[in-house]
Amino acid sequence: MWAKRLAFLCAIAWLLNVAPAGAAPSLPGAFIADLEALQQRLERGELDAVSERALAQAMRLEGGNAADRWARALYLQLAAGAEARRERPATAADLLNAARGIQAAPGDWRAARLHDEAALRRAAGQTERAVELLGEWLAPHGDDSDEQWRLVRWLAELGRWDAAAERVGLALRDADSAGAGRRELAGIVYQRAGRTGEALALLEANLEEGDSAASWRRAAALAQRLGEPGRAAAIWEAGWRRGVLAGEEDLLRLIRLHLAGGTPARAAERLAEALEGGELPDTPAHRRLLAQAWEAARDRQRALAAWKRVAQESDAGEDRRRLEQLARAWGESRRIEASRRQ
Incomplete structure (x- = not known):
């Protein structure tokens, strides 16, 4: 060649x-x-x-x-x-x-x-x-974007991430030359150079042009690293809706991201739908996660009902204590006690 x-x-x-x-x-x-x-x-x-x-x-x-x-x-x-x-x-x-x-x-x-x-x-x-x-x-041919990108690749192969990141900034001046593959390379370079915010911005811009699950996962992970769990949840949600992310593991990750990202009601809704629809197995662990999600969402009725079911099915002292603590805190002790005697 x-x-x-x-x-x-x-x-x-x-x-x-x-x-x-x-x-x-x-x-x-x-x-x-x-x-x-x-x-x-x-x-x-x-x-x-x-x-x-x-x-x-x-x-x-x-x-x-x-x-x-x-x-x-x-x-x-x-x-x-x-x-x-x-x-x-x-x-x-x-x-x-x-x-x-x-x-x-x-x-x-x-x-x-x-x-x-x-x-x-x-x-x-x-x-x-x-x-x-x-x-x-x-130096005198800086407007040649193709050669700028070539130099970015060579620097990346040498592990010279800071120098590669500087060249990425020059290469990106020509927006028409920055296709999806080059923007993904730029995101990786920025990430390895510790310029996480710039890496995430490029990865997000690149997501709509490709169906690489790895790119969606990388973008969500970068958002979490930046301390933006809500942004991470939004990225994962978009990937899930597009069908790029799929399966039990990705669905559970979506639910946990919603919990961490300040949207626990959405996490609980997702999990409840998944359990009812058979997308996730109806296990004690998943039921406990559902109870925790409704609790975080401050939905008292659903949280108490979920914790009651967990306590009954697990017969674990820790689950019973959590149910009683919430009932007392929310003024529902009598109702919980009455339902237990029935």
């Missing part, structure tokens, strides 16, 4: 034909003909021959006049193209490094080779160096 991407390394004829006047020293016709011939051989796959000839010419031209040095840069570029196609990205990167150091070459050309070298360093597993080079290239 990267070798195809760097195929323009050897587009010598195109470069010579479109370079503006004064942008580079004029080359003798013999140089141009030789460079074009080598490019054609490269396109035919004569990699060894092209590399050997281009390097020999580059060595011969070292220390010459401005035209010689410009030609030397182009020969090094051709040699790099041959090495890249031979799956030798580190060698190709070294050749480009030498080529872009030649001051006789036009500035735009050297900047393009800087970008190419970054890609080759990355392909060679030299990610730290690739990050440095791409960051250098982006």
